[in-house]
Amino acid sequence: ELKVEQNPLFLSMQEGKNYTIYCNYSTTSDRLYWYRQDPGKSLESLFVLLSNGAVKQEGRLMASLDTKARLSTLHITAAVHDLSATYFCAVDMEYGNKLVFGAGTILRVKS
Amino acid sequence: DAGITQSPRYKITETGRQVTLMCHQTWSHSYMFWYRQDLGHGLRLIYYSAAADITDKGEVPDGYVVSRSKTENFPLTLESATRSQTSVYFCASSEAAYSNQPQHFGDGTRLSIL
Numbered sequence: 157e158l159k160v161e162q163n164p165l166f167l168s169m170q171e172g173k174n175y176t177i178y179c180n181y182s183t184t185s186d187r188l189y190w191y192r193q194d195p196g197k198s199l200e201s202l203f204v205l206l207s208n209g210a211v212k213q214e215g216r217l218m219a220s221l222d223t224k225a226r227l228s229t230l231h232i233t234a235a236v237h238d239l240s241a242t243y244f245c246a247v248d249m250e251y252g253n254k255l256v257f258g259a260g261t262i263l264r265v266k267s
Numbered sequence: 268d269a270g271i272t273q274s275p276r277y278k279i280t281e282t283g284r285q286v287t288l289m290c291h292q293t294w295s296h297s298y299m300f301w302y303r304q305d306l307g308h309g310l311r312l313i314y315y316s317a318a319a320d321i322t323d324k325g326e327v328p329d330g331y332v333v334s335r336s337k338t339e340n341f342p343l344t345l346e347s348a349t350r351s352q353t354s355v356y357f358c359a360s361s362e363a364a365y366s367n368q369p370q371h372f373g374d375g376t377r378l379s380i381l
Contacts, residue, residue, distance in 0.1 A: 160309075189369050199310075199357070201369035244309055254325065255370065257302075257309035 158183045160247050162258035170266055172234050177261045179228040179245035186223045187248035189255065190230055192241045199244065203230075235265045270294075273358050273373035280348055281381050288343045288376050290358030298361045299341040300325075300370065301333065303354040310357060316341055348380045 159182040169175050179188070190202040203212040205221035205228060212219050216239065218231045228245055242262050246255040271292040280286050290299065297318050302310040312325030314333040322333050330352060332344045345352055355377050359370040 191369075191372075198374045199359075199372040201371070204367060204369050206367060246310075254312060254315065255300075255310075256326075257311070259307055259309045 158185070158247060158249050158256045160245060160256050160258040162243075162245055162261050164261060165259060166262045166264075168264045168266060169232075169235050171236055174234065175232050177230040177232070177243055177245075177263075179230070179247075179258055181226050181228075181247045181256075184223070184226075185247045185249070186221075188221050188228045189246045189248070190219050190228070191244045191246065193244065193260070194241050202243075232263075235263075237265050237267055239263060240265045271358060271360055271371055271373040273356075273376050275376060276374065277377050279379045279381065282348055282350060284348050286345050286348055286378070288345075288356055288358075288378070290341045290343070290373060292339055292341075292358075292360045292371075294360060294362075294371075295338060296360035296371075297338070297363045298370075299335065300359040300361075301331070301341070301343045302357045302359065303327065303352075304357060304375070305354050313343065313356075345378075350380050352378065353380045354378060 161180045188205045191199040193199050203219040208223040210221045216233045221228045242260045244260045246257045274289045300315045301313040304310045311327050316322045316335040319338050355375050357375045358373040361370045
């Protein structure tokens, strides 16, 4: 059974600081997704990582995937208040797009 | 507008009642999914469908029934609602297996069972 663990589950950080969210998973997969969710809203796709060593960047967010370590990271650079949201990683169990989600990381950026 | 639409957005019902959540997508995506979101669990897959008339169980299927007679619709039915099924339900769709595209999510249905 695939398990996906995110840490931290809650992150409070100051504007302008850097931080990393970690996503570990328990079985082999080379397809991982990062989503953002604002309170009361739907999930918005941020990154699709499809191979070992994949790195994607969008604005202040950068995601990477190490399939050998079964680890993905979401790095936040110079955080701003607008990044406050819940971030989920999701691992594809099989090529049928069956996703297993982590519990989510609640990010609060304080000014 | 193209996209994925869930209805109702909010629903309150009583234990033992049957309730159906609707999901409609206009992209002609092959795959459709139902998830429930609960604090501390992220999203958990209830059922999914690879095409019309093809459905399969996910991680937490007990107490739920799905059907998919048309590609664009994927209703989820709670046959006899229980308090433990109080949750936020999300429908999602994606193009196909081996697609490099992410799943696209609806706005969710917040279901409360009293």
